[in-house]
Amino acid sequence: MNVAAADIAAPLPRHKTVPVKVGNITVGGGAPIVVQSMTNTDTADVESTAQQVAALARAGSEIVRITVDRDEAAAAVPHIKERLLRMGVTAPIVGDFHYIGHKLLTDHPACAEALDKYRINPGNVGFKEKKDRQFGAIIEMALKHGKPVRIGANWGSLDQALLTHLMDENAKLAKPADMRAVTREAMVQSTLMSAARAEEMGMPRSRIILSAKVSAVQDLIAVYIELARRSDYAIHLGLTEAGMGSKGIVASSAAMGILLQQGIGDTVRVSLTPEPGGDRTLEVKVAQELLQTMGFRVFVPLVAACPGCGRTTSTTFQELAREIQDFIHASMPEWKTRYPGVESLNVAVMGCIVNGPGESKHADIGISLPGTGEQPAAPVFIDGKKAMTLRGPTVAADFKNIVVDYIERRYGMGGGRTAAE
Numbered sequence: 001m002n003v004a005a006a007d008i009a010a011p012l013p014r015h016k017t018v019p020v021k022v023g024n025i026t027v028g029g030g031a032p033i034v035v036q037s038m039t040n041t042d043t044a045d046v047e048s049t050a051q052q053v054a055a056l057a058r059a060g061s062e063i064v065r066i067t068v069d070r071d072e073a074a075a076a077v078p079h080i081k082e083r084l085l086r087m088g089v090t091a092p093i094v095g096d097f098h099y100i101g102h103k104l105l106t107d108h109p110a111c112a113e114a115l116d117k118y119r120i121n122p123g124n125v126g127f128k129e130k131k132d133r134q135f136g137a138i139i140e141m142a143l144k145h146g147k148p149v150r151i152g153a154n155w156g157s158l159d160q161a162l163l164t165h166l167m168d169e170n171a172k173l174a175k176p177a178d179m180r181a182v183t184r185e186a187m188v189q190s191t192l193m194s195a196a197r198a199e200e201m202g203m204p205r206s207r208i209i210l211s212a213k214v215s216a217v218q219d220l221i222a223v224y225i226e227l228a229r230r231s232d233y234a235i236h237l238g239l240t241e242a243g244m245g246s247k248g249i250v251a252s253s254a255a256m257g258i259l260l261q262q263g264i265g266d267t268v269r270v271s272l273t274p275e276p277g278g279d280r281t282l283e284v285k286v287a288q289e290l291l292q293t294m295g296f297r298v299f300v301p302l303v304a305a306c307p308g309c310g311r312t313t314s315t316t317f318q319e320l321a322r323e324i325q326d327f328i329h330a331s332m333p334e335w336k337t338r339y340p341g342v343e344s345l346n347v348a349v350m351g352c353i354v355n356g357p358g359e360s361k362h363a364d365i366g367i368s369l370p371g372t373g374e375q376p377a378a379p380v381f382i383d384g385k386k387a388m389t390l391r392g393p394t395v396a397a398d399f400k401n402i403v404v405d406y407i408e409r410r411y412g413m414g415g416g417r418t419a420a421e
Contacts (some may be wrong), residue, residue: 010421011294013265017234018205020349021146023092023116025062027209027267028234033260033296034267035287036097036236037061039282041074042277043080051081057091058333059281060288060299065094065119068101074108081114088167092116094150098124098157102137112145119150119207131159135194139201148207149198150236153190155183155214160236162186162193170387184219188226208233211268213240217255222236228264237265244273253290262296301328301345304363311371312351320369320396321349322327327400339411347403358379367399382406 027034033150037056041049043066053064061292068074095115097104102125105112109120118138142149153159158225163186167273170176177185191212198208210233220239228235239255242248252270259265270290272283291297305321308311321334324347335342348363349358360366360381369378369388378390390398 001386007185010262011296013236014399015228015232015265017232018132018208020206021247022063022094022148022209023094024090027063027236030268031266032153033265033291034062035060035284035291035297036063036065036094036238036269037280037284038065038269038271038288039067040274041066043067043069044076046076046079046083049076050080050087050089052087053080053084053091053093054087055281055337056284057089059284061281061284063092063117065096065269068095068097068104068111068115070100071104071107073110074104077108077111078114085350087327094119095120097138101125102134103142104381105138105141112141112147115147117148119152120194121152121154121157121161122190123153132197132243135197136330138199139203142204144208146389148209149203150209151191151194151198152211152213152236153194154212154240155187155189155219156240158183158186159190179380182217184214184226185225187214187223188230191227192231205233209236210234211236211238213238215241217251221258224259224264225262234266235264236267236269238269238271240271242271242273244275248272249286253284257290257294259294260291289339298343300332300343301347303328303352304346304348304359304366306353306359308325308357310356313372314351314370316395317349317351317369320367320399323396323405324349324400327403335407335411340405342407342411345407345411357386361385364410365403367395369395 016029017032018029018365020027025034039049039051039052043049049066056064068077081238094117096119098121102121120138121137125131125138133137163183166182170182177396191210194211196209199205210227212227214220224237237259239252242252256265256268270283270286272286276282288299292299296405303321306419308318348361348366348367349361350359350361350368352373353368356368357379361384364383366381367378370376376391378395380390380399381387382390
């Protein structure tokens with residue numbers, strides 16, 4: 001079967017979901033897809049947790065989740081929120097509850113009030129006769145304080161009673177499904193049944209977000225497609241236990257990219273295992289780049305650069321591409337306020353004459369550096385036209401100045417465009 005190019009040129013329409021207000025952020029209902037992250041500090045340590053939340057928020061995390069696992073952590077939450085507000089950080093804070101969330105929220109009303117959302121795992125709220133009671137207690141606290149909830153099933157802590165029941169029912173069939181399919185169905189049912197229970201208690205759909213996280217790409221795709229098919233709740237995407245480094249980045253991008261292309265997902269988190277002492281904000285950067293490269297959001301100007309080959313034995317273009325990209329990222333906090341719309345800028349740093357001039361013409365501003373054996377000249381293209389040629393040892397510094405001048409002219413309030421444009 002042949003598929004027309006137009007059929008795959010754009011993502012499917014967004015799955016229609018009920019909008020949910022989380023602090024100052026709207027999730028679902030057609031709102032821009034939201035980037036989330038989570039701290040890995042001990043929440044009882046107010047200062048370190050507040051600092052990491054602030055770092056994640058500055059990196060672009062629009063919602064930040066923190067672990068609330070014991071009394072000391074719950075008692076620290078209002079102080080963390082107060083510290084963040086003094087720092088000017090307004091990103092909503094989500095409390096991640098397991099096992100004793102009902103008790104912590106009841107015993108620490110200041111924590112319940114300070115949080116902007118509660119995350120509940122239906123497989124970890126209690127067992128047997130305690131499950132409904134303890135899940136209900138969390139929902140009651142959310143209703144009392146006017147907070148939304150994320151009901152998030154997880155492959156690693158799935159409701160075993162439900163899974164056993166579905167396995168038994170499956171075994172009676174003439175053609176039983178495989179165990180993975182039954183487990184996926186248990187994930188979907190656990191999530192939807194818990195959401196229905198919350199609604200029965202008075203929680204409106206406009207305060208419920210669902211997630212069903214697994215660690216295998218194909219399973220995640222299958223679970224979320226089914227979850228979206230059966231409901232109109234706002235949906236949070238994330239591949240749990242994605243892993244470290246390139247493995248985690250590739251797995252998360254592959255799974256969530258397919259779902260986003262199908263219109264599924266209102267908020268995302270890339271759950272990367274950081275290197276020892278590594279930068280936690282990497283997961284925010286990856287989530288932003290996933291959404292931007294797929295065309296769903298615009299966060300920072302894009303820098304296109306060729307991969308290099310035997311025609312580019314000089315490292316000049318690599319060094320310049322890195323320098324320009326680092327310069328843009330470092331400048332963005334200020335640029336966002338001074339230059340409305342600068343996020344849409346496209347810059348190209350190319351390494352030789354083969355594709356360099358053409359790629360540079362496609363960018364807003366681009367430079368084609370000389371490759372091996374080429375004349376020591378670097379033409380600069382602005383808005384598709386050759387504007388000048390740079391030569392000599394100051395090419396990098398000269399091009400950076402040209403980029404700054406271009407931004408000032410194009411996006412500056414005193415330049416050729418206004419904020420309204």
